Amino acid sequence: MSIWVILKIALKALNRNKIRSILTMLGIIIGVGAVIAMVSLGAGAQRQVQEEIAAMGTNTLQVWSGSMRSFGTRGGSGTMNTLTAEDFEAMLTECPAVKAVSPSASTMSQVVFGNQNWSSRVEGYNEQLPDLRNWKVIKGSFFDASHVKTAARVAVLGQTVMNELFSGSDPIGQTIRIKNLPFQVIGVLDKKGYNAWGRDQDDVIVTPYTTVQKKFQSGVLYVQSGIVGAASARATYAAQEQITELLRQRHKLTPVQDNDFTVRNLSEIAEAADATNRIMTGLLASIAAVSLLVGGIGIMNIMLVAVSERTREIGIRMAIGARPGHVRIQFLSESIVLCTMGGILGLALGVGSAIGISQLMGWPTLVSPNSILISLVFSAAIGIFFGYYPAHKAAAMDPIDALRYE
Amino acid sequence: MPGEEGDVEMPPLSPSLTGPGLAATHSDASAVIALQEIRRVYDLGEVQVQALKGVSLEIPRGQFVALMGASGSGKSTLLNILGCLDRPTSGIYRLDGVDVSTFSPAQRADIRNRKIGFIFQSFNLLPRTSVWENVEAPMLYSGVLKAERGRRIEAALNVVGIPEKAKALPNQLSGGQQQRVAVARALVNQPAILLADEPTGNLDSATSEEIMRFLQRLNREKGITLVMVTHEHDIAAYASRALHLKDGHLLSDEMNPSSHEQA
Ligand SMILES: Nc1ncnc2c1ncn2[C@@H]1O[C@H](COP(=O)(O)OP(=O)(O)O)[C@@H](O)[C@H]1O
Numbered sequence: 001m002s003i004w005v006i007l008k009i010a011l012k013a014l015n016r017n018k019i020r021s022i023l024t025m026l027g028i029i030i031g032v033g034a035v036i037a038m039v040s041l042g043a044g045a046q047r048q049v050q051e052e053i054a055a056m057g058t059n060t061l062q063v064w065s066g067s068m069r070s071f072g073t074r075g076g077s078g079t080m081n082t083l084t085a086e087d088f089e090a091m092l093t094e095c096p097a098v099k100a101v102s103p104s105a106s107t108m109s110q111v112v113f114g115n116q117n118w119s120s121r122v123e124g125y126n127e128q129l130p131d132l133r134n135w136k137v138i139k140g141s142f143f144d145a146s147h148v149k150t151a152a153r154v155a156v157l158g159q160t161v162m163n164e165l166f167s168g169s170d171p172i173g174q175t176i177r178i179k180n181l182p183f184q185v186i187g188v189l190d191k192k193g194y195n196a197w198g199r200d201q202d203d204v205i206v207t208p209y210t211t212v213q214k215k216f217q218s219g220v221l222y223v224q225s226g227i228v229g230a231a232s233a234r235a236t237y238a239a240q241e242q243i244t245e246l247l248r249q250r251h252k253l254t255p256v257q258d259n260d261f262t263v264r265n266l267s268e269i270a271e272a273a274d275a276t277n278r279i280m281t282g283l284l285a286s287i288a289a290v291s292l293l294v295g296g297i298g299i300m301n302i303m304l305v306a307v308s309e310r311t312r313e314i315g316i317r318m319a320i321g322a323r324p325g326h327v328r329i330q331f332l333s334e335s336i337v338l339c340t341m342g343g344i345l346g347l348a349l350g351v352g353s354a355i356g357i358s359q360l361m362g363w364p365t366l367v368s369p370n371s372i373l374i375s376l377v378f379s380a381a382i383g384i385f386f387g388y389y390p391a392h393k394a395a396a397m398d399p400i401d402a403l404r405y406e
Numbered sequence: 407m408p409g410e411e412g413d414v415e416m417p418p419l420s421p422s423l424t425g426p427g428l429a430a431t432h433s434d435a436s437a438v439i440a441l442q443e444i445r446r447v448y449d450l451g452e453v454q455v456q457a458l459k460g461v462s463l464e465i466p467r468g469q470f471v472a473l474m475g476a477s478g479s480g481k482s483t484l485l486n487i488l489g490c491l492d493r494p495t496s497g498i499y500r501l502d503g504v505d506v507s508t509f510s511p512a513q514r515a516d517i518r519n520r521k522i523g524f525i526f527q528s529f530n531l532l533p534r535t536s537v538w539e540n541v542e543a544p545m546l547y548s549g550v551l552k553a554e555r556g557r558r559i560e561a562a563l564n565v566v567g568i569p570e571k572a573k574a575l576p577n578q579l580s581g582g583q584q585q586r587v588a589v590a591r592a593l594v595n596q597p598a599i600l601l602a603d604e605p606t607g608n609l610d611s612a613t614s615e616e617i618m619r620f621l622q623r624l625n626r627e628k629g630i631t632l633v634m635v636t637h638e639h640d641i642a643a644y645a646s647r648a649l650h651l652k653d654g655h656l657l658s659d660e661m662n663p664s665s666h667e668q669a
């Protein structure tokens with residue numbers, strides 16, 4: 001029997017029980033769809049982290065006040081308020097591997113322009129931010145050192161904020177109100193898009209950090225965190241060591257005391273993000289695999305029902321000369337066709353929902369040809385694995401018993 | 407189908423059954439069916455049912471045999487063994503000179519496919535499958551090519567007289583028409599014997615007569631060997647020989663002198 005004849009008979013049999021075939025396929029469709037969607041989202045997030053870190057410059061470090069250890073909580077980072085603006089200035093002057101620094105301070109606030117109104121994140125830095133974050137100003141200009149020194153009420157807008165408040169008109173020179181205080185808009189930042197954790201990086205207003213401290217944090221003198229640029233990507237580990245040594249010295253820590261601050265370079269952060277991502281993807285993929293398994297058991301169940309329903313047909317086919325092997329391949333091909341069709345539909349569902357999720361939630365996705373191939377091969381394998389026992393049962397029937405079956 | 411296992415494993419014919427230099431399969435004089443002491447015991451665990459208790463007989467090529475007897479006498483059991491659907495518990499069955507009593511299930515499937523055509527009381531057509539595809543089915547298992555399949559289906563439907571029903575489904579046909587499709591399907595691989603288990607059991611008397619005349623013509627004009635189970639004497643009258651079974655024994659074996667006049 002040629003493969004086309006076998007497939008034709010299988011398709012006809014499945015077509016006779018359309019609803020049942022579709023319901024049976026549903027398990028595989030959902031399983032494969034989930035695998036594809038999960039793997040695509042995971043791969044997309046991973047690539048985004050890599051791109052983001054490359055865009056931020058691999059030579060960037062972050063410094064927080066408070067210690068943070070990998071295990072156990074010894075004061076959360078940022079909770080101990082041990083860093084000062086002077087600490088950051090000292091890093092720039094004392095650490096040879098450090099090229100640029102900026103303390104940071106941030107708050108959430110309502111922002112108003114005319115009758116437009118938007119809630120956004122106000123982030124304070126110094127004038128070195130565009131270099132440190134590799135972030136260009138595309139309109140107007142960034143604030144300078146004198147703005148920082150005087151805690152000037154100037155604001156540079158992210159794209160999202162600009163669109164929400166100004167909807168097309170030119171924001172430069174306009175006055176917006178942040179927590180009811182007037183700020184002059186002096187620049188607009190280039191579009192950055194979403195970060196790997198799904199946050200809109202353009203939904204931001206950048207002001208001098210001193211302004212945030214004085215106007216919104218009742219004049220605090222400590223700095224919760226800041227970013228540091230090393231001289232080169234290679235210098236990040238040297239910069240990390242030098243900063244640690246400098247800060248321990250400045251904070252007068254004895255050798256038995258732990259750091260009261262945390263220095264992280266971005267490659268560490270990238271690794272952590274990567275690991276988290278891998279664990280999440282693995283977890284979701286194993287849930288998807290369980291649903292594939294359940295789908296496979298559903299296939300087996302339905303094929304067993306089909307074999308017993310069609311006992312008489314099996315008997316007739318045997319009487320006119322079907323060998324046990326012919327009967328086996330007939331039922332096996334039905335379950336393979338069922339699973340492979342489910343796999344193809346699941347693939348469409350998975351790719352579709354991955355694209356849908358990425359557009360709805362703004363998460364990045366990456367559909368790899370590998371995951372497509374693997375899911376199709378896998379679903380055919382499920383068809384063979386779970387279809388074999390029912391097919392074998394059909395093939396092992398005695399022709400006389402099968403013919404006599406009512 | 408040359409080259410497939412059924413053909414390959416057939417041993418050469420023994421000289422006692424064939425004339426010198428003549429293959430049994432082409433000799434009209436040799437028996438197409440030869441049974442020696444065929445027994446069939448159904449083992450039901452606690453009891454054993456002896457359905458056939460040593461049946462020996464020969465059926466020459468081209469004969470039309472009616473197999474008669476009371477219900478439970480072993481007619482169907484014997485026919486199933488003749489059709490290689492079942493194996494004897496003991497005894498030797500030579501079909502076309504070949505001992506098939508020890509064949510494997512796959513080998514018996516090949517024998518059924520090429521040498522035997524079945525006609526059942528309940529027609530046993532594949533449901534929701536067109537007449538054309540029903541008649542085609544045996545050839546799918548013997549690997550006949552598509553063009554040849556088409557030719558043979560048309561020829562077979564012509565022989566049974568319903569060429570216009572090729573696209574119909576079994577449930578759109580009358581009982582007589584369904585039985586004709588079954589006959590076409592039985593003939594399509596050019597078998598050595600046709601086996602029929604109460605072929606008119608589900609038909610009214612007019613249609614029964616029509617089918618019987620048709621089977622008789624097949625036997626007379628095409629020389630097809632026919633073995634038919636029936637318990638009705640007027641149906642058995644179409645045959646040229648009548649075998650009577652009782653309790654698993656062959657009770658009588660008579661030639662029917664009047665069968666020619668029925669035509
Ligand atoms: N599959 C079977 N299992 C057990 N006993 C059977 C089976 N088939 C037939 N028999 C028994 O064998 C005997 C002959 O049956 P069967 O050949 O069907 O008779 P007939 O066709 O002449 O009515 C009966 O006693 C019947 O009950």
Ligand SMILES: [Mg+2]
Pocket residue numbers: 481482483
């Ligand atoms: Mg019977």
